[in-house]
Amino acid sequence: MTLYGRSAVLNELVPELVGLKPEGHSLLPIPDGSPLLVRCTGGRYSGKTALLERLAERYAQRVPQAYADLGADDFGQPGLAPPDNDGTANASRTTDLLFYLMDRLSQQPRQFRGKLTFPRLTQGLLAVTSWQAVQPAELAAARSRLAGLLRESEPDQQKRRNQVAGWITQVTEGLGAVPGLGPGLRELVPPLAEIVTTELLGPHANRDGLKWWSKRRVNSQGDAHAQLTELAMRFRGDRDDRRSAERHLHAALLEDMADHYTLLRRMNRVPRPLLLLDNVHTELGQEVWDTLTRVWHEETPRAWPGVVATSLAAEPAVPDPDSSPSTRNAAGPFWRQEKPETPVGWVLRLPLARLALDEVKEMFGADRPEPGAAQVIHRLSAGRAGIAHTLVQAVRGQIRRGEPVDVRSLLDLPYGAEPAPHVNERLLGILIPAQVARARLVYYATALDDTAAHHLSIHYPPGDPGGVPVQETLAQLRDDHWGRCPWPGIDGPFVGDPTLRTLLLHDLQLRTQETPEAERWKNIHLMLRSLYAPDAYGSTMASHDVRYLHHSLAIGDTDTVARALHRRLAQQDAPSWLAALSLICAAPHPPANLIAPPAATLSCPACTTDDDPVHQAVLLLLINLWEQSHPLAPPGMEKINSVRLQLLTLAQWSAPAAQRVFFQAHEQWPLLLNRWRQAPDLPTYGEART
Structure with missing residues (x-):
């Protein structure tokens, strides 16, 4: 699909990072300094993956690039097998990822000068994956075997190639038995033989690759082979030791890419590689992102690649384009001239612009x-x-x-x-892929707070597997970064994102339209309403909780709500009354097949006559504002004009302080409704008190 609101990233930011205009062959000057790591954030289905796919398509065959979905077992590459659940000392998800990235980045684009090679990373990965645990007495021999794998030992180039190819074959066969490397990832290892045969045999690799490892100081002393031995052993240590080893491997990846950019290539403006990382908010993604930013901060920056990552993030219910930079108006500079104080200083965080x-x-x-x-x-x-x-x-x-x-x-x-x-x-x-969580949310979306959801969980959804459903559902909402935007006067609703709540409630409406489910909608809201009943005896003289009235309206009980709102006029200040009205009118609409409650037989205690004009104004205001606040309702002039008229009537029958508030609502609410604003997001012109 066409990407809207992303032109700054597509046409300005990334071209500057890689040094290549979006179209054609025109090169761009690479600024002095070091590039920032770009992290684009947004909610589910906000276009994050589509942005990376467009970048991958735009720079295909133009610069070396790699795309990896860190939330997918196959890294977003069909054909790669998922990882083995059994742990292994010889591999981790990070080394799997580095194998995959190296394979992608080493493929030469048709329009790129030269081919990226990865001697440092290859040496590090071979050390990690080929090392076998030994007794202390065998340590020197094991180090010697590793050195033999990496060292040039034959003067004849062809013999060297054959010998190293044989070594690689042995390593590849050994990797086939490693449980951490699934069949798909094993298929990536044989191509490394060609890379290693090319890179580890010549003087370039021995001079620069091993020299680089000798300076890493993985161990306190020793040559490159000793450092790589320590790397392999540290990889098999505790969590901190493994993370330390993986940082060295990340540094090797970046240094190998930077090594391609000699002085002559930099003078000729050879474009930089592009690394695209999707879903860095996941467990693996956060580990990789934290490691990458730390290495970016600690290493001496040279000609490093452009990195664009995406992650889930909670979004405000009503976007404010002036609150933070976005991909619509992202502005440079995208490079740092001075080293920041912390790794996070290298990150340019861009909330994805919402569509206009x-x-x-x-x-x-x-x-x-x-x-x-x-x-x-x-x-x-x-x-x-x-x-x-x-x-x-x-x-x-x-x-x-x-x-x-x-x-x-x-x-x-x-x-x-x-x-x-x-x-x-x-x-x-798409938005809630987990079936159990989706089934629960369909019912819990009716709840206005966590306590109400707990009561629902006793009976709904039917056939629930059990456990701690409400807490598990809250964790799902949190992990998927669904924001909770409280409505005025309450801590809820339970599902705070308006879009998600609308979709869930619509699904429940569809379910309750089917026989024999017709009464389920009513039973759910009666159960929820009972949590906020005026008192144990249902006395009509007690003040109704606004949540009680919200659920009453959800089953079409407009008479009860109108009587309660009429009584509230004498008990509440005008801003609080408008806030209560707005929250009540945010109630979902019942299924079309739900039978409306019978007409009320109780008289309204606030009415002075049978045809009290204030009561009629309250009832008509309630009905029309509720209809106008349906999530799929366009502005209806007849309903909006009725809202205007009823607010004017309330102003005419009010004391001076309330008259000012109701008259202001009479002037402004219709304008806002015509601009697609709905309850509960209407202003109350004062501090509402619950």
């Missing part, structure tokens, strides 16, 4: 959707590129089939050719 409405409209191309469709998609997706694109494609499919599009039924549209899942099902499958 015009960019959502551009996604439709020549297709013309129903009025308001683009705005509904923009609001529902919160500007996340992947979500917006999925919704747009569903609407375009409907248009091309010649079928009308009702924006209120947007989430029920099929995605793709028939038979196809509804767009809501597809989005939830």
Whole structure:
């Protein structure tokens, strides 16, 4: 798909890091200093992977590059086997990754001058993967065997090649029995024979590669072979020792790439390699990223590659483009002239820009959707590129089939050719891939706080595997970086991201439309409502908790809510009353097949006459604001005009202090509703008290 709001990264930042214009063969001057490590952040389905894929496509056959998904067992490369669950002393996920990156970066692009070679990293990886544990008395002999593997021993070049090729064959066969290297990764090892045969035989490798290792001081003393021996032994130590060894291997990777850039190549502006790392927020990703930034900070910077990484991060419910830099308006410099005080100083963190409405409209191309469709998609997706694109494609499919599009039924549209899942099902499958977590969240999304979710977990979802479901679900939301944006006056809702909550509640509505599930929606909200009942006897004289009224409205009990709100007018200041109204009107709408509660038989204790104008204003304000706050509702002039009129009525029947607040709402709420604002995000013009 077309990438929107990413031009700064695509056309400015990365071209400067690699020294090559986005299109064509024009070279760019490489600034003095050292490049920053770029980390693009965003929520799920916000276009992070699409950005890296576009960069990989743009620089294919132009610069050496490697893409790795650190959240995938196969690093995002189909055909690579997942790692063996059994641990091994000879390998780790980091060494697997370095084997993979070396394989990718050593492939010469057609338009690149020369080929990257990796003698230092090859020597380090061979030392780590070929070393076998020995007794102390055998240590000298083991070191000698390793030296023999790495040392040039034949004056004749061809004999040297044959001899080292034989050594590599033995190492490769030995690696085949190592449980940590799956079949897919073993396939990467044989090509190393050619690399090693080329790199470890000539004077370049012996002069520079082993010389570099001799200066690493992995051990307190000794030559390169002693240092590599210590590297292999440290790799088999405790966690800290292994991390130390892996830092040396990362340093070898960077130094090998930098070694390609001789003075002549730097003068000729040879472009730099590009390293693309996806999902660095994962366990492996964070380890690799922390190691990389530390090595970047500790080593003497030279001609290092451009590095662009992506990671999940919580996003605000309402984006503020002025709060932080973004990929829409990222500005240089992207290089450091002076060394920062800490490793994190090398990182340029860029929140991915949320799409603007015009960019959502551009996604439709020549297709013309129903009025308001683009705005509904923009609001529902919160500007996340992947979500917006999925919704747009569903609407375009409907248009091309010649079928009308009702924006209120947007989430029920099929995605793709028939038979196809509804767009809501597809989005939830992507955003919450874990089935158990998704099933729980569908029900817990109705809860306004953690306590309510705990009560739900006793009965829902049916067939739950058990454990500690609420805590596990909270951990899932946290690990997936779903933000929790509390509503005014409460600590919830349990699912705080508006987009995710809408999709989950819609899924629950679909489930409860099926027989025999028609009453499940009602039973859920009655259970939740009971947590906030006025008192043990359900007295109508007690003040109703706003959460009680929220769940009452979710089952269509408008009479109860209107009576309670009318009574609150005399008990609350106007800002608090508006805050309560806004939170109540954020209640989800019940399934179409849910039978409405019977008409109320109780009279409203706040009414002075049978046709009390204030009560009528409260009831109409409640109904129209609730309808206008449906997540898929476009602004409706009739409903908005009714909201305006009822707020004016409340102002006319209020004391001076409240009159000012209600009149201000009468002037501004309709404008905000016309600008696609909804409850519970409407202003209250004062400090609300619960």
